[in-house]
Amino acid sequence: MPAPLPPTAPLLGIERITKRFGPQTAVDGVSLDLAPGEVFCLLGPSGCGKSTLLRLIAGFETPDAGAIRLDGADLTALPPHRRPVNMMFQSYALFPHMSVAANVGYGLKGLGLSRKQAAERVAGLIKLVRLEGFESRRPETLSGGQRQRVALARALAREPKLLLLDEPLGALDRTLREETQGELRAIQRRLGTGFVVVTHDTQEAMALADRIGVMERGRLVQVGPARDLYERPASRFVAGLLGDVNLIEGRLGPDEPGGLRTVETALGPIRASGEGAAGAAVVVAVRPERLVVGGADGLPGTLQGTLVEATFLGDRIRSRIRMADGTVLRASAALPATGPMPGVGEAVTVAIPADAARVLSA
Numbered sequence: 349m350p351a352p353l354p355p356t357a358p359l360l361g362i363e364r365i366t367k368r369f370g371p372q373t374a375v376d377g378v379s380l381d382l383a384p385g386e387v388f389c390l391l392g393p394s395g396c397g398k399s400t401l402l403r404l405i406a407g408f409e410t411p412d413a414g415a416i417r418l419d420g421a422d423l424t425a426l427p428p429h430r431r432p433v434n435m436m437f438q439s440y441a442l443f444p445h446m447s448v449a450a451n452v453g454y455g456l457k458g459l460g461l462s463r464k465q466a467a468e469r470v471a472g473l474i475k476l477v478r479l480e481g482f483e484s485r486r487p488e489t490l491s492g493g494q495r496q497r498v499a500l501a502r503a504l505a506r507e508p509k510l511l512l513l514d515e516p517l518g519a520l521d522r523t524l525r526e527e528t529q530g531e532l533r534a535i536q537r538r539l540g541t542g543f544v545v546v547t548h549d550t551q552e553a554m555a556l557a558d559r560i561g562v563m564e565r566g567r568l569v570q571v572g573p574a575r576d577l578y579e580r581p582a583s584r585f586v587a588g589l590l591g592d593v594n595l596i597e598g599r600l601g602p603d604e605p606g607g608l609r610t611v612e613t614a615l616g617p618i619r620a621s622g623e624g625a626a627g628a629a630v631v632v633a634v635r636p637e638r639l640v641v642g643g644a645d646g647l648p649g650t651l652q653g654t655l656v657e658a659t660f661l662g663d664r665i666r667s668r669i670r671m672a673d674g675t676v677l678r679a680s681a682a683l684p685a686t687g688p689m690p691g692v693g694e695a696v697t698v699a700i701p702a703d704a705a706r707v708l709s710a
């Protein structure tokens with residue numbers, strides 16, 4: 349029986365694409381479907397192949413194997429300018445001698461628009477990125493955030509079906525970055541253009557993406573909404589990339605009814621969800637904010653430890669707790685509404701709720 353069709357045909361279809369540079373495989377058999385209007389973030393450390401995958405979609409690189417389709421049409425043989433795709437670079441590559449309006453209008457060259465049509469399109473784009481009044485300014489007189497918006501308007505000028513963004517906010521400082529993430533997302537929603545965004549910043553991927561694809565050494569190792577990746581990482585690598593995590597080594601117990609497993613660790617048995625062969629060496633992954641510190645007496649599996657560090661961070665306390673066997677766990681908790689901070693050297697209880705503990709292959 350044929351597989352059921354997805355609810356909407358994919359905008360972008362990448363099939364087993366591979367790109368080698370000499371002995372190095374930069375992109376290794378990646379397959380991926382993108383829904384229309386979706387924002388997809390490629391996340392991974394430097395050198396994992398994110399930019400190469402983006403450049404393959406744009407047509408700046410030719411794959412050694414595999415195919416790329418857009419709306420069902422094979423793009424693989426088309427040069428970059430013939431693809432209904434546009435790319436925005438981190439450097440923005442604005443023309444310094446041209447005004448904001450001319451930079452944006454440059455994106456319309458070759459479309460055969462009349463002067464009037466082009467002027468209207470430019471005005472609409474400038475409005476979209478909220479740069480009205482800046483039309484005749486030169487890029488060098490703009491702030492980083494404004495330059496970013498000029499580059500975005502120019503990249504959107506030809507109304508691409510898909511926009512590729514390489515570290516789009518990389519040049520902005522932290523506060524401006526967070527503001528601009530929201531703006532970028534709002535513009536994208538208004539237009540419904542599909543976005544593929546390359547970033548090595550996990551927070552940014554979480555803020556922007558409908559789905560994140562994690563790349564590791566040329567492979568796409570896990571794809572899903574940020575929350576799925578955060579709560580159910582497929583590997584230690586993904587767990588660590590998405591945020592801080594405690595990794596506790598142990599051996600996996602046998603299958604049990606109810607789906608939970610028991611992992612024997614130096615801290616004692618820990619109940620966790622996940623799969624694997626009984627006896628396998630595993631790690632239990634627990635996010636610091638899911639540890640229940642203090643007041644855990646009476647919960648099954650409550651452990652005893654000593655607080656070795658407690659740092660006040662405004663909205664939460666970050667702490668380190670040494671357990672009887674010497675393992676140090678990191679916890680992060682909302683502040684108690686009233687009352688003193690827990691003191692260093694104090695004995696504390698620690699509980700690991702079973703729904704916060706994931707079994708990962710060691």
Ligand SMILES: Nc1ncnc2c1ncn2[C@@H]1O[C@H](COP(=O)(O)OP(=O)(O)OP(=O)(O)O)[C@@H](O)[C@H]1O
Nearest residue numbers: 369372374392393394395396397398399400401548
């Ligand atoms: N033109 C090239 N010639 C040779 N090797 C290349 C070329 N482009 C990329 N590579 C190699 O392919 C691998 C993936 O590079 P890529 O730029 O895609 O990584 P990345 O994840 O985007 O990294 P970064 O975040 O640092 O940009 C790297 O090992 C890189 O050295």
